[in-house]
Amino acid sequence: MSANYSLPKERIKVLLLEGVAQTAADAFDAAGYRSVERLTTALDAEELKEKLDGVRLLGIRPRTKISDVIVRAAPRLIAVGCFSVGTNQVDLRAACAAGVPVFNAPFSNTRSVAELTIAEIVMLYRGVFPKSVAAHQGRWMKTAQGSHEVRGKTLGIVGYGNIGSQLAMLAEAMGMRVIFHDHTDKLQHGRVLPAGDLKALLAQSDVVSLHLPETDATKNMFGEAEIRAMKPGAFLINNARGSLVDLEALATALRDGRLAGAAVDVFPVEPGSNSDELQTPLRGLDNVILTPHVGGSTYEAQQQIGSEVARKLIDYSDIGSTFGAVNFPQVQLPVTDNVTRFLQVQRNLPGELQRLNEIFARRAVNITGQHYRTDGEVGYVVLDAEGQVPDSEELVEEIRALPGTIRARRLHSA
Numbered sequence: 001m002s003a004n005y006s007l008p009k010e011r012i013k014v015l016l017l018e019g020v021a022q023t024a025a026d027a028f029d030a031a032g033y034r035s036v037e038r039l040t041t042a043l044d045a046e047e048l049k050e051k052l053d054g055v056r057l058l059g060i061r062p063r064t065k066i067s068d069v070i071v072r073a074a075p076r077l078i079a080v081g082c083f084s085v086g087t088n089q090v091d092l093r094a095a096c097a098a099g100v101p102v103f104n105a106p107f108s109n110t111r112s113v114a115e116l117t118i119a120e121i122v123m124l125y126r127g128v129f130p131k132s133v134a135a136h137q138g139r140w141m142k143t144a145q146g147s148h149e150v151r152g153k154t155l156g157i158v159g160y161g162n163i164g165s166q167l168a169m170l171a172e173a174m175g176m177r178v179i180f181h182d183h184t185d186k187l188q189h190g191r192v193l194p195a196g197d198l199k200a201l202l203a204q205s206d207v208v209s210l211h212l213p214e215t216d217a218t219k220n221m222f223g224e225a226e227i228r229a230m231k232p233g234a235f236l237i238n239n240a241r242g243s244l245v246d247l248e249a250l251a252t253a254l255r256d257g258r259l260a261g262a263a264v265d266v267f268p269v270e271p272g273s274n275s276d277e278l279q280t281p282l283r284g285l286d287n288v289i290l291t292p293h294v295g296g297s298t299y300e301a302q303q304q305i306g307s308e309v310a311r312k313l314i315d316y317s318d319i320g321s322t323f324g325a326v327n328f329p330q331v332q333l334p335v336t337d338n339v340t341r342f343l344q345v346q347r348n349l350p351g352e353l354q355r356l357n358e359i360f361a362r363r364a365v366n367i368t369g370q371h372y373r374t375d376g377e378v379g380y381v382v383l384d385a386e387g388q389v390p391d392s393e394e395l396v397e398e399i400r401a402l403p404g405t406i407r408a409r410r411l412h413s414a
Helices: 024-032 045-051 069-070 092-097 111-127 126-135 162-173 198-204 224-228 247-255 299-319 352-362 391-401
Strands: 012-014 036-038 055-060 081-084 154-158 177-181 207-210 235-238 260-265 288-290 339-347 367-375 378-386 405-413
Touching: 012 024, 024 198, 036 339, 045 224, 069 092, 069 224, 069 367, 081 126, 092 154, 092 207, 111 126, 111 162, 111 207, 111 288, 111 299, 111 352, 126 391, 154 162, 162 177, 177 198, 339 352, 339 367, 352 367, 352 378, 352 391, 391 405
Parallel strands: 012 036, 012 055, 055 081, 154 177, 154 207, 207 235, 235 260, 260 288
Antiparallel strands: 339 378, 339 405, 367 378
16 A cells, blocks of 8 residues: 555644543554644634644544534544544534544443443442541441342343443342343343333332433433332432433432432533533432543543544545444445545435546546445445556546535545
């Protein structure tokens, strides 16, 4: 594979925000990228629009919001990396429409979130937090009343995906009975069993733990009715998305004693920085564990996320691979010698691929390989032409002039 890129790597601007792990910057450096800026903070919309001038690869975490306005204000941006599991901080449809794939790390913090959840289950059953607060105040609360082992208790997992299945494995190892509810069929591990439906799970579970993405279907899915359907004295844990649970209804159930406790790591509205105050009706309630969205915030998880997402951005920049993109046609590409690679993002309309191929036919360019995938309204074409194509920049401009082209670039020359 030739290293003669249409834009030299040292001139490709990369911006990493919110303290993205050093492993990401190291990955870019090892791949030959020299214009990498790494900031420890998020930027508001106006600061971000200004900072994105000339940036081609952007790395963010949950605080940075990429709206359609931001996407339109960054015409040179070719890809966004969410250094997190979730991607709800990005307007994915707007990014796709602009030909900008978005990548994330769907598995890298799985263990970290599962471990925190296990720890919270134990601490809730033992009433550790109220006893700890009392001890800090000089009060001695030595009692076995209300303290229980987790062994033999039933854990109900809502969302049996990457994190839910990992949690199930850890919980079973501690002697818990595990059931789950998921809208899709899932491969069951160990002795884990499906509950049948959500109502059945809530009725059986001593602990309910949520592990769902934020979608229209899951937003506010856990309200007063669902909380009332839980076993009296049960615990509720939400380390997934802040929009899943009605916190007012949860606070009422805790005050009334219907639920024995809760652990919440995510909130509908979260502080913009560590200096801002968290506003939630759960503050001050006994046996409620509140954490500042740190489920995946371990050293190990962040290091792995840094490497994984950076590699996806580099692969897209270097060879055009979109494997792992969450909003874009996925194409996993080979590294090929003695070719000039052209990339086109096009509107998914009849005849677009034919019009693209006609450009190469008129120029008598021999095509050695072509990869084409569509996803909704967008198509992605990767075309390898034999050898060094004469006037390839003029050819790219001709592709860009096609009515259906969203964006196009030449990746490299032979």
